[in-house]
Amino acid sequence: MKRKVISVLVCAAMLMTLLIGCNRGSEKTDDSSSTDEGTSKGDLKVAMCMSHQTNDFQITVTSAAIEKGKELGIEVVVFDGNNDSATQISQIESAVDQGYDGIIFEPINVDAVQNIVTYATDEGIPVVNVVGAMSDWEEYVAAYVGGDNVTAGEMEMEKVAELLDGKGNIAILNGPMGSDPQIQRHEGYDNILKDYPDITVVNEDDAEWATDKALNIVENWLQSGKEINAIICQNDGMAVGAAKAVQDAGKKDIIVTGIDATSDGIDAIESGSMTGTVSQDAAGQGSLSVETMAKVINGEKLEKTDLRTENIWIDESNVSEY
Template identity: 40%
Template structure:
């Protein structure tokens, strides 16, 4: 059963029969997302429903919609601490503003496992996500390779100050530094938003007319917004290379149609892996974790859930694997 609540709770995944590894009452986990408007965080949140411990009723997960606001997330932490949740999975909107809530939860004896986006705190129990510096490098290389190493590009960034924006920018910049033939015409945030990116790209196409050769977008929602603006302007996507990050459903379809490139960030592995680690830190995990994260990525060592960081690998979406990736999304 899933219910959406404004501000604090977004979904409650019900409890029933406990297995021998768990107490009679379900383990209560809060999952604090930065926001549920985009598909990627919806995939991340929905994946928690499919975790074996949640499906069995041994774990009850409540998903919080942070509404892209650090203050909202802080208030949600206050609520979770007051309600004495057993652990928190945290996807912060701001890498610095998240530090205070993590300190408060830790002081209350509630372990916080970061996932997807990082928090600049040494008090996180662990982090389960992906290397965003590498993602920035990969998305920049996709565009630069497509335009032959020379040309003019625009860069569309995520919310300023979120770790994914900071790290992907670092990766993009490292690649740009190796290609003096690439000129960056514009660089601004569209806050992970398709609509904001569409408006931004419309303005850039007007300002720069036929100068833009490529679009480096820090996520797929913004890449698709740019594509919509390009198509509406009458320009051909054969003339402008577009690449994004995440592998959301619309991006996979756009790859099929030859409109863009993307790299898949595994939302399910990040979410379920983070829950596995949280259970391990609570002493509720058996010798082997319950989710498929660790068999899907056999080179990712479990180490009893005690590592500081678990980086889920990226998958480049190609014509060879896009159909199977879409089929998995429809299951």
């Protein structure tokens, strides 16, 4: 009798085990289906690792990227590198480890990002370079989207040379040394200056794109008593600071120019404190970078991997259009 009871219990246990195994199998199938839905286009998540978010140009780039992402069903998450290359590398690494579907980045240092970008692509995550090009970007990323910084620098310096009738003393405010825009915009300056031997660079400093730093630097230049006929700035943020220092010193005859055509730069041109700026279409760079990333993720063939926005000179003659 005991043997019969034990036999019944064993059979019952085996039946229960079989039923549990079947249930687990059906749960696994449900999870797999849910995972497939999670990779749909509407759930794409892209990291946008920017050098900083301290001026109007950068904010315009990221705002346009976020809006274009909403239009395309892509969540764009912005990471602020605070102009620190180590911070940016760590942020890109985190985006890879967290499984982002793509990474858009603006390099703080053009040479320092090669290893981390290689790591991202080796992990199967597409990478698009925006605003400033990393060194040898063609070898590392799916595409570069940005303005042509060399021609922007050439356009700005050529306009200043024309306004000075080919002679005079100038001062230059650079962005962070070693960044792609700083290097290439200065290359543009040098390309033009070699044709104007009577234009002399009497002051040059790094204001790191910041308005307040530019203001302090130019105040010191003007207090030195050295004659300055024009101040050429590598972005509008610094140009606005330089223009404020010039106005405060009562030297309204000094030419002040910038690059980026930000809202504060446009306002300064309208008010007469800034002479002119070069537009590189900040919003266009942000939205185009997301459009390009969407194409890369979807496996579409790009018509060209080097996507540039147009440079336009803006001064009092056409500022009302912007």
